[in-house]
Amino acid sequence: MNWSAKIITHNQERRIAVSFEKDATLIAWIKTFPGVRWSQTKIYWHIPDNDENRKELGIPTLTELLPNKEGLKGIENFKLWLRSKRYSENTIKTYSDAMKSFLVFYRLKDLREIDNDDIIQYNNDYILNNRLSPSYQNQIVNAIKLFFKTTQNRVIDMEKIHRPKRAKVLPNVLSKEEVKAILEAHSNLKHKTMLSLIYSCGLRCGELLALKPVHIDSKRNIVLLKNSKGKKDRIAPLSPKILNMLREYFTACKPKVYLFEGQVDGKPYDPRSLQVVLKQALVKAKITKPVTLHWLRHSYATHLLESGTDLRYIQELLGHNSSKTTEIYTHVSTKSIQQIKSPFDDL
Template identity: 35%
Template structure:
């Protein structure tokens, strides 16, 4: 079997298991890079070759811990899970740094929404922020999954291939209905091009970047920042962390607890230590 045929086989297997297009693309890319790096046919690649490849990514290409983990997972999927040949998952790679992400304030979110000059761009930000959507979920939202009369919607096959219910507030419903009226051709997707097909993730990323620049936001704004703001602002509002977990579709509560660290709630009752210095002198 040629290397190209292996990639096709891996792609079919990943699709059968319900992996996202993004994960499939990443796995195939890293496997192909391994084949090119070794210059060997897949069956002749040794465990040491895989270790050298991961070292190359870490030392020479300075890949981050998360990228190295993804590369290892891709190679492990084929050589460990499909072939049961090498225990690739045991190879140690650079640890993923626990860097806290930037969070937008409510005022900054409003400035970005206000910077939108058309209904589509305004609705994109409103949906991603008020529903805590990942960009991959936002581009694939379907009209049939939005029940505006009950103020709810369903995100189909989110991360981990799980559906979850989202809340639609009245202002958001008004924006949805206004935007849908402007569409010339019917489409199953909420956000669609003139031919009815959904926009790409890249298109959304460009729109978000331009709106942030127009709004004068100095923080690094990316598509996931609205989901971070959603989680953080819910915690600051006093919503129970378990409810936040459900609203965000997290499998692990520890993932949701990140938003406690990002919120201002952890500083409640701490007071001003500089003021305390003056009090102690008196």
């Protein structure tokens, strides 16, 4: 197959750009990669930069670029430590990949010689030069701090390491009319029930797909969310309306293990397929906003606040550790703002 690949930065994320002449076979092949996207402006396909994709494309992996056995052993020990502390697999992958990138940058330097100044240089010469996101910058700093503490028994002076200011981004919120249009767009009962349950209980995508029938307590009108973000269990109330919908869905679809299963019985519904379900609903509802599943959770919290629910209860329902996280919804609630009279009206 005649194609070329290079490492790029796209929207502050490291990715692999793959270019080739228009060919049906190559297009079908590149579409098999998870997270693949097409750039109309650059005229190439691009996929996440990870060891799996690098191997598939024949690009040296970050592991292969590490000539240092001490570094490789350190990363393996780092993974073992993270697993023993019950970090999520996503965090383990993010931290270990970040450390691979860092150690490749200093592949000619002994681990014991790396100090605070090297980390500052890496921040300036790699992260900032490549315009990588502030969140990635924070992740690499966190990873470096843990790595040296756990594998080198050294404490990095984090006061000297530059951390980016957190962007104060407001959550995206839909109106109740828009939510209703999205939830009523599908005639497929499973699709409609999944989207409705996310909004009606303020669920994260992963929380919805991890649900099992046993987690629905119809007698107490609650859903039990097991081992959700931060490894915390919590409960959310089920409205009579969503409970009736769940009963109808369960009778029609008869799930075996997970509440929402994909094409394979006993396996959870694929998150990417759920994103497609939402996109189809947006098209049918004629909503052009770049809505994601998380917008439904944000909308749930904001609508609760606007209907007079105490912020402390909303914090519990969403599973937030800090009230500061929940307070952000006060900035997008229109209940008080709409009562303010503009001086323009008096002109």
